[in-house]
Amino acid sequence: MLLALSSDQEFVRETTERFLVEQTPPNEVRRLQRDTAGFDADYWRRGAELGWTSFLVGEAHGGGTISGAGLVDLSLVAYEFGRHAAPGPLVSTNVVAGALSAHDAQTEVIADLLAGTGIATWCAPELRSFHGSWAPTVEIRHDRAEVVVLGKVSPVEAAGQAGHLLVTGRDGDGITQVLVPASTAGVSIAPLRTADLTRRFGAVTFDDVRLSQDAIVGAPGEASTDVDLQFHRTLAILNAEAVGAMQAAFDMTVEWAFDRYAFGRPLASYQALKHRFADMLTWVEASHAISDAACCAIDEGSPDAAELASAAKAFIGQYGAEVVQDCVQLHGGIGVTFEHNLHLFLRRFTVNRALAGTPAEHRQRIGAILDGWEAAA
Amino acid sequence: MSAVSTEGARVPEQLEDLESFRKRARSWIRSNLRRATRDEMRWGRFDGNEEAELAAVARDREIQRKLFDAGLAGICFPRAYGGQGLSPGHQKVLNEELVGYEYPARMQVPTLSPCATVLLEFGTEEQKLRHIPAILKGEELWMQFLSEPSGGSDVAGALTTAIRDGEQWVLNGSKVWTTGAWWSDWGLCLARTNWDVPKHRGLSVFMLPIHQSGVEVHRIEMINGSREFCQEFMTDVIVPDSDRVGEIDDGWTVGTRWMFHERMMYSSPYVSVPDGGSHGGTAATSLLNIARELGHMDDPSVRDLVGEARMLEIVGDELMKRVTESIRSGRLSDQAAAIGRLFKGTSASRISTLALEVAGSAGAAWTDESAASSTAVNFLMRQVGSIAGGTVEMARNVISERVLAMPRERTLDRDVPFRDVPRSRPTGS
The missing domain is CATH 1.20.140.10 (Butyryl-CoA Dehydrogenase, subunit A, domain 3)
Structure with missing residues (x-):
């Protein structure tokens, strides 16, 4: 998380932290495992009042940033989400709200998302489909006055809870995005199982879904840079959450190492373990550093945003896994029980690592960027 | 002893603003420095050509002097010692502007940091006035006489001994892993001044010219063929007490900060290195x-x-x-x-x-x-x-x-006189 917060930013972070501590303690997270939505509507609405869905939305639509850098402000909330393994469709709702606001599209939907009374999600193309340009599996056709959506996207976060789906599809040689109400004829959503206790995912099928032209978000065929931004914002939020989860697991494990005695001395006194803690602290600090740097670069639209975003996703995915799993190892048997809280963070971390491109995919993307692949495409 | 201020000069309104500093640095660099070649950017790759190496050292001294004359040397060193009294932010700007240009690579670590920063922090006024301006002008290249053949990581276990003789000290012992000592001028040396107290309480720091009788410099051949690293053998080297840095037997206070500056390496605001x-x-x-x-x-x-x-x-x-x-x-x-x-x-x-x-x-x-x-x-x-x-x-x-404040390893060298601490058997070298 950022080293220096303004007092307004600190206020938002601290308010969110306090709210999450009160509203979603570990046992509440455990209870929500059996909840269909994975979060309470009232909880989400109250969170929205704290600003959770407003930072990527323009002031004209009722949103606004604290610092002028909305994604950075949002990353503070995401970090606290990770630190508390908090429920709620933070990533998907924010990414869609930001995309709609940028094109002044569907302002009633934006208002619902801001108020926390509506949920939206993004049916995003997979990173592995990216070869210099995006190649979504969904196809978008134009049939006289209608837009037709065909195809399948999986996994889609909060698909079963969302009232609206922002769909990215190939449209001839271009990329087009449309906002599809989940209730539209031809939309079917099959729930999926996942490792996180409160996140929900679905597989979404669009079977000849027909909408009017005003469902299109942005200019038809020209959504490629919008998709880049949505993808980078997704990475930034997932990364900030993952760093929060890592920090929580690490802090618990440091405390455990001081409290737990073996052979008459605390675990923290064994050099073999101390050296692992040194590695872990280094990787946690490095994860904070790269997550924050990427977040700022994406927010500023800096030329190295893609490289930093992928470096962050690749590094945090790879080294964060070592940190969180070593936290389990250092706890011993208790670390793999449902009763202990450690797995809540392991779950959040694991799902975020798998979403929006694996470390290997992002390393390959960095290599391609270094090779000037994207510039050439 | 005065603490080093990483803030540079303390009166902000007197500092040159970053943008005008950038313009000044950029225009000077472009008209005075050569574009760097690939090899210059990676000077660690020693190819065994001594003449070329000595020429490169001479060029580094020359560039350092030019930087000094242009008001671009020692950005964070106080003006009283020939520095610019500017901030780490200015150093960062200079580092950004140096990208792609030659720079005095051999002047930076360890001369400017940790050696000059240790002098700045612990030197007497006279020592600082004598050496820091000379360093900033490229006249003095410094090396760390720190590690010893008897122990690398255990720096405070130094065996090199300094014995007081009136107003001077007599040093005997050996130091190792000094990069480029054969073309350097001064050494900052950690030595044992008291064997009858625990290890950290019997050390002192001295400065000494490297090229003098009594200091024998051997070059060590590494597995890549480099012969940059050296070992020095000191035999009855005389150091005046006025060249002692810090208090007698309090060398570990100096040493702790010395190693902090060493760990900062190229992130130190006291060195110039292309970003x-x-x-x-x-x-x-x-x-x-x-x-x-x-x-x-x-x-x-x-x-x-x-x-x-x-x-x-x-x-x-x-x-x-x-x-x-x-x-x-x-x-x-x-x-x-x-x-x-x-x-x-x-x-x-x-x-x-x-x-x-x-x-x-x-x-x-x-x-x-x-x-x-x-x-x-x-x-x-x-x-x-x-x-x-x-x-x-x-x-x-x-x-x-x-x-993380975890418990320290148990050691057998605390609270006993250093002479009673178990040591490695001497190895031939």
Whole structure:
């Protein structure tokens, strides 16, 4: 998380932290495992009042940033989400709200998302489909006055809870995005199982879904840079959450190492373990550093945003896994029980690592960027 | 003793603003410095040509003098000692503007930091006035007489002995791993002045000219053919008491800060080094060049390897910024410099392995022209980044014990006179 917060930013972070501590303690997270939505509507609405869905939305639509850098402000909330393994469709709702606001599209939907009374999600193309340009599996056709959506996207976060789906599809040689109400004829959503206790995912099928032209978000065929931004914002939020989860697991494990005695001395006194803690602290600090740097670069639209975003996703995915799993190892048997809280963070971390491109995919993307692949495409 | 201020001069309104400083630095650099060649950017690759090395040292001194005359030397050193009295922000700007140009690489570490910073922090007024301006003018190159053959990581276990004789001291012993001592001028030397007290309480720090009778400099051949590292043998070397730095037997107070500055390496605001961040000329670019020459960049597994190297560089740079800023703001103690040290050491080792992987059999046999020409030899030297400047194992001790406050390792050298502490059997060298 950022080293220096303004007092307004600190206020938002601290308010969110306090709210999450009160509203979603570990046992509440455990209870929500059996909840269909994975979060309470009232909880989400109250969170929205704290600003959770407003930072990527323009002031004209009722949103606004604290610092002028909305994604950075949002990353503070995401970090606290990770630190508390908090429920709620933070990533998907924010990414869609930001995309709609940028094109002044569907302002009633934006208002619902801001108020926390509506949920939206993004049916995003997979990173592995990216070869210099995006190649979504969904196809978008134009049939006289209608837009037709065909195809399948999986996994889609909060698909079963969302009232609206922002769909990215190939449209001839271009990329087009449309906002599809989940209730539209031809939309079917099959729930999926996942490792996180409160996140929900679905597989979404669009079977000849027909909408009017005003469902299109942005200019038809020209959504490629919008998709880049949505993808980078997704990475930034997932990364900030993952760093929060890592920090929580690490802090618990440091405390455990001081409290737990073996052979008459605390675990923290064994050099073999101390050296692992040194590695872990280094990787946690490095994860904070790269997550924050990427977040700022994406927010500023800096030329190295893609490289930093992928470096962050690749590094945090790879080294964060070592940190969180070593936290389990250092706890011993208790670390793999449902009763202990450690797995809540392991779950959040694991799902975020798998979403929006694996470390290997992002390393390959960095290599391609270094090779000037994207510039050439 | 006065603490070093990382803020530079204290009156902000007197500081040149960053943009006008940038313009001044840029225009001076462009009209006075040569564009750097690839080899200059990576001067660690010693090819055995001594004349060329001495010429490069002479050029470094010359550039340093030009920088001094232009008001661009010692950005964060006080004006009283020939510096500019500016801020770390100004140093950062200079580092950015130096990208792609020659710079006095051999003047930076260890001359400007840690040696000059230790003098700045612990030197007497007379010592500072005598040496810091001379260093900033390129007249004095300094080396650290710190490690000894008897122990690398256990620096406070120094056996080199200084015995007082009136107003002077007589030094005997041996120091090792001094880079380029054969072309340097002064050594900053940690020596034992009292064997009858516990190890940390019987050390003192001295400065001495390297080229004098009584100091014999041997060059050590490394596995890559480099003969940059040296070992010195000191026999009855006379040092006046006025060349002692810090209090008698309080050398560990100096030594602790000395090693802090050493761990800061190129992140120190006291050194000038072209910003390596995102401007190319890095290790990942050399991996890219190998992959391109072999026509392998369309292979996803090769892109993965090259991407990993780049990732480690980017993350390392961001981590260094975060650690430096955290120390400056007090979020982390000085000891957190070990975090950056650990990351840089282990990632350098990993990148060296990645290069060998990318090169494939082109790393086994090569011509001088091939992009993979130094890959295997670099791999032979892979661990240097995890050894030199304090091993990563020491960094892990520092992080766990001094940053995370975990219990310290039990040692057998505390609270007993140093002469009674068990020591290694002497080895032939």
